[in-house]
Amino acid sequence: NAGVTQTPKFQVLKTGQSMTLQCAQDMNHEYMSWYRQDPGMGLRLIHYSVGAGITDQGEVPNGYNVSRSTTEDFPLRLLSAAPSQTSVYFCASSYSWGQPQHFGDGTRLSIL
Amino acid sequence: ELKVEQNPLFLSMQEGKNYTIYCNYSTTSDRLYWYRQDPGKSLESLFVLLSNGAVKQEGRLMASLDTKARLSTLHITAAVHDLSATYFCAVRYGNKLVFGAGTILRVKS
Numbered sequence: 001n002a003g004v005t006q007t008p009k010f011q012v013l014k015t016g017q018s019m020t021l022q023c024a025q026d027m028n029h030e031y032m033s034w035y036r037q038d039p040g041m042g043l044r045l046i047h048y049s050v051g052a053g054i055t056d057q058g059e060v061p062n063g064y065n066v067s068r069s070t071t072e073d074f075p076l077r078l079l080s081a082a083p084s085q086t087s088v089y090f091c092a093s094s095y096s097w098g099q100p101q102h103f104g105d106g107t108r109l110s111i112l
Numbered sequence: 113e114l115k116v117e118q119n120p121l122f123l124s125m126q127e128g129k130n131y132t133i134y135c136n137y138s139t140t141s142d143r144l145y146w147y148r149q150d151p152g153k154s155l156e157s158l159f160v161l162l163s164n165g166a167v168k169q170e171g172r173l174m175a176s177l178d179t180k181a182r183l184s185t186l187h188i189t190a191a192v193h194d195l196s197a198t199y200f201c202a203v204r205y206g207n208k209l210v211f212g213a214g215t216i217l218r219v220k221s
Contacts, residue, residue, distance in 0.1 A: 041213060045208050048207060059208070059210070090154065097204075100145055100157035101157070101209065103154040103155040106154060
């Protein structure tokens with residue numbers, strides 16, 4: 001099992017550019033989520049999905065879009081990158097909302 | 113809004129000694145999680161605590177939950193170097209998971 005796969009692992013963007021962070025899981029998990037991790041702040045929820053076609057906002061959704069067209073994939077889009085979005089982004093999934101989440105290896109994003 | 117506070121945020125431990133990390137949360141929740149993160153790595157699930165008085169143990173780590181006090185503890189017994197990592201507690205709030213800031217543990221020989 002590959003588990004939760006995130007691509008790319010590293011990315012540098014210029015302010016104003018857009019990009020999509022990819023997340024795929026092969027465990028048939030219904031619940032998927034995106035977090036950002038910043039020093040001293042733990043992980044903060046950006047968006048989550050409880051199943052294909054269903055998404056909702058988390059704690060810090062501004063500047064990010066998501067979609068869930070399949071059970072396996074949950075891409076995160078940065079619409080117009082800003083330096084404040086420099087962070088490590090983690091995708092996670094679980095069989096249901098109450099189960100412990102499986103995390104991907106993260107995407108380290110720098111915005112200049 | 114649920115707030116989750118961990119303390120201490122940094123803990124320097126001596127090998128062989130016992131220590132405790134605390135996780136307080138502000139609103140009723142039905143489950144609490146502990147995760148471990150090694151530097152530059154992903155997060156690994158350690159424990160899920162579901163009810164008041166729940167206690168779970170894995171090796172030198174033991175987690176407990178007091179839902180009335182809204183407090184969970186992670187107790188480390190006889191610390192060893194392999195336990196050096198950042199430990200996060202996270203609390204379920206509806207369909208969302210709210211994380212504490214994390215506790216950085218460093219074990220000194």
